[in-house]
Amino acid sequence: MSCAAAANDSARGDFQLLFDGCGDRWAMENHPEWFTVNRNGNSTLDVPPYVDYYRWVCPTRAPVREYLNGLIGEVAADDRIDGVHLDYIRHSDVILPRGLWDKYDLIQDVEHPEFDYCYCDVCRGTFEAEHGIDPMTLDDPPSNEAWVRFRWDSVTRLVTELTETVHSYDKPISAAVFPGPSLARRLVRQSWDEWPVDMLFPMLYNSFYLEDLEWIGAMTSEGVTAVTRSGATLRSGLYLPDLTPRQLAEAIRVSRNAGAAGVSTFEMNGLTDEHLAVIRAAL
Numbered sequence: 411m412s413c414a415a416a417a418n419d420s421a422r423g424d425f426q427l428l429f430d431g432c433g434d435r436w437a438m439e440n441h442p443e444w445f446t447v448n449r450n451g452n453s454t455l456d457v458p459p460y461v462d463y464y465r466w467v468c469p470t471r472a473p474v475r476e477y478l479n480g481l482i483g484e485v486a487a488d489d490r491i492d493g494v495h496l497d498y499i500r501h502s503d504v505i506l507p508r509g510l511w512d513k514y515d516l517i518q519d520v521e522h523p524e525f526d527y528c529y530c531d532v533c534r535g536t537f538e539a540e541h542g543i544d545p546m547t548l549d550d551p552p553s554n555e556a557w558v559r560f561r562w563d564s565v566t567r568l569v570t571e572l573t574e575t576v577h578s579y580d581k582p583i584s585a586a587v588f589p590g591p592s593l594a595r596r597l598v599r600q601s602w603d604e605w606p607v608d609m610l611f612p613m614l615y616n617s618f619y620l621e622d623l624e625w626i627g628a629m630t631s632e633g634v635t636a637v638t639r640s641g642a643t644l645r646s647g648l649y650l651p652d653l654t655p656r657q658l659a660e661a662i663r664v665s666r667n668a669g670a671a672g673v674s675t676f677e678m679n680g681l682t683d684e685h686l687a688v689i690r691a692a693l
């Protein structure tokens with residue numbers, strides 16, 4: 411979980427302030443042990459991957475979950491807040507979307523140790539207690555199904571607890587997630603079809619994956635089928651800066667045909683009057 415998150419639109423300012431002013435710096439100064447550690451033994455606190463703000467706290471740690479629950483509970487208890495939206499509710503990218511490899515000068519056709527999290531003491535100890543082996547000593551950690559599942563479940567447990575907190579105030583909770591869930595599992599360890607949240611907003615940024623608009627439909631369809639059991643509704647997340655108004659219309663069409671409950675748009679600075687006209691027409 412990154413120390414960055416947002417509540418719904420009406421509360422975005424308050425919640426960001428809460429995390430940026432209290433969570434991030436406070437955790438860095440008071441709990442350096444909370445930050446995730448990669449297979450090389452480096453903490454995101456000291457060696458953030460990809461970009462210098464990428465510092466992540468470990469969901470396996472009970473004090474981390476208690477801390478985040480406290481923050482989310484404070485937000486959800488506020489009468490002015492209608493609901494809570496989670497972002498960065500995952501591990502750091504073990505593999506970046508294919509379209510970003512060039513930007514970072516990387517070839518990520520395997521899980522490289524410097525991007526593979528979390529091997530902190532608590533994750534290693536908890537997994538060893540459950541499975542009899544320290545994951546750091548596995549011959550090929552990415553191929554160990556139990557170790558992969560452990561990281562998915564660790565995130566899912568946090569989401570489940572946060573959902574219980576928000577629901578205790580009779581308010582909905584949603585999350586922005588990676589595409590899939592097949593890709594989300596592989597890239598960022600989100601098995602979001604197993605999450606009890608009310609709404610999901612998969613970020614179907616086709617250009618990041620070097621894919622076309624039909625891919626948005628395929629990913630929407632996979633997601634809609636995957637959440638049948640959890641009962642969450644799914645709204646395809648469309649990345650406006652890379653969609654012309656005509657492409658936006660097509661992306662809305664394929665999303666609807668694939669069974670999405672709606673669409674959401676990301677990157678408000680990319681919203682033009684022409685995009686708005688397309689959205690009005692679609693409604």
Ligand SMILES: [Zn+2]
Pocket residue numbers: 446447468469470471528529530531532533534
């Ligand atoms: Zn950990």
